[in-house]
Amino acid sequence: MGNKDSSLRRKSTKIEFDKEIDNNPIGLEEEKELKLEYLIPDSHEAIDRAHIFHFFQRFLFQSNFSSPIDERLTQEKCKVLDIGCGPGTWLLDLASKYENSLFYGIDNNSIYPSEIKPGNLNFIKADMFDRFPFPDNEFDFVHQGLTSFINPDQLNFIISEMIRVTKPGGYIELLELRNEFKGVGPIVKKINEAHISYCLKRRIDMERVPNIGNMIKSNQNTPIVYKDEKLYVSGPNGGKIGMVFQDIYIGFHSSDAVTDNLCPIIGISKEDYKIMIIKDLIEELKHTSPEHLLIRFWAKKN
Template sequence: MGNNNSSSKHKSKKIEFYKEIDNKPMDLEVEKELKYYIPNNYEDIDRLHMFHFFQRYLFQGNYSSPIEEGLMRGKYKVLDIGCGPGTWLLDLANKYEKSVFYGLDNNSVHPNEATDMFDGLPFPDDNFDFVHQDPMSFIIKADQWNFIISEMIRVTKPGGYVEILDIYFTLRGAGPILSKIYEAHNTSCLQRGVDMKIIPNLDKIIQSNQNTQIVYRDEKSYILGPNGGKVGMIKQDIFIGYHDNEVATENLSPFLGISKEEYKIMITKDLIEELKYTSPEFLLIRFWAKKN
C-alpha cells in the first residue's frame, strides 16, 4: 500500500493505520481517517492539530533525522507511534507522495487507557526506514521506556532512523500556581509509575542499545504565556485546553487539595493571570539515532 503520485489519484491515496486495541490493520482513505480517530471529542483533536503545527514551527520541520532524500526518492516506509488523529502522518504524506506511512495508536489521548503497545509492536524486525514517536511521556512508565525504545529499534531497518519527540518543563521562571499544578501532575504520574524527569535523559536509554550507540539531540525552548510572544500564546491555549478537560480536573484537583470548581478557576483564571507576569520555560526535545 502506497501513496499515488498523480494529482488525479490524490484523493484516493491511503495511509495504513493500526489500532493497538486488537492489532488489526485497517486501510483508511485520507479523507476518512479523521472521523475514525476521534480520541474523545473534537476539542482534543483540535489541540493535537495545534500541537503538531506548534512543534513544526519551532523546529522548522517535521523531523530532525536526515531522511529528506529517502522520503523524496520514494518507497520509504515510515511508522508513527502514538499517531492520534494522524496529523503528522498526513502532513508528510501530502508532501512525500511516493513513500508509505503507517500509524499506530490506541484510539485515545488519555494516559489512563491501557495499550497493547507495551506487549510489543505488531511488526517484523527491520521493517521501517523511519520510526517516529510523538510525546508519550504521560503514558510510558519508567520501567517501560527501555522496552518501548528497543521495540522501535527492532522494527527499524539497518541504516534507518528512530526519533522521539517529547516535552520537558524546566521549572525556570514559573510562578507559584504553575509550580503547584506541575507538582500535582508529577505526583499523579509517579503514582502510575510515570517519571517525567526521565525525559531529558532519553538519549542515554537509546544509546544503551547496541544498535544505536550514537544519539543526537535537537532542543528548542519556549516561554509559556504572553511573555513568550505568539508562540507562547499558542502554547498557552494548548496547555489550558489540556488541563481544563474533565479527566485532568478529576485527576489533579485531589492532589491540589481543592474542589473541581476551584480547580477550574485556578486553570482558567488564576493561571492565565499569573502567566502575564512570569516567564516559565519549557523544552521540546527531539532525540534521534541511526540504526547500525
C-alpha cells in the same frame, strides 16, 4: 537493552489495516489503573489540541522531523511508522508531502481518520506497550510523537521495539516535552506538583526524567544519538509561540479528565479549580516566564 528484559507482553500479532489488532490490553487490573488515562485524547477538544500541538512543534523546529531522511523520502519508496499516532496529524502532513513513500500509524485509541486519508497512509489499532505488529527491519523511519508521562520500563521497551522494526541504515526519532521548572509562578508550581504526585502513583517520576539518549545508546544497533532541542516560554512573555502553547496548556488543564484527577490532589473544588485555570492562571502568565524544552532525539541504526 533488549526485549527479553521487559516485563511487557510480546505476543505476536497479525496486521489488518484500519482494523483492530487483538493484542488484548495488558491483562492485570492494576496495570489498567496505572495508565494515565487523562492523557489519551477522547474528545473533539482534545483532538484539536493534538492537531495544534503538531503545528506548534513543526513551527518551533521549522520541520516535521530532525532525522536526515528528507531526500530519501522524496526520491525513494520508504516505509515510515508513527508510534502512538493519535489523530494522525503528523502522518497526514508527511503522507501528503512524500507521495512516493508509505506511512503507517499505530495507536490503541482509534481517533485517527479511517476513510478520508491519502492512499499511501494506513492506520492500525494496536497497543504500543505490546510487541509491535511488524517483522524485524521493516521501516526506513520510525517516529514516536511524545514520550512524556511514560514510565522508564515502558519507554525502554518502546525504544527497543522501534529499533527492532527499523531497517539497518534507517532512523528512529522521539520527541520529549520537558518542563524546566524555571520562571514559574505559584499556580503553575501548584499544578506541576499535582502532576508529579499523580504520576508517582503510576510509577512515573517526573522529577527524574529518563535519559532517552542513554536508552537509545544502550542498544548496540544505535550507539550514536543526536539531539535537537528548542527552549520556549509559555504565555504572553513568550511571544506568539508562547501564546499558542498557553492555549494548549489551558485547554489541557481545563478538561474534565484532568480536573477530576488533579482537584483531589490540590485539595480544591472543581469550581475553584476551573476559576484558577481559566482566570488566575492566565493572569499569572502575564507576569511570569515559565520555561519549557522540546527535544528531538534521533539515531541511525547500524
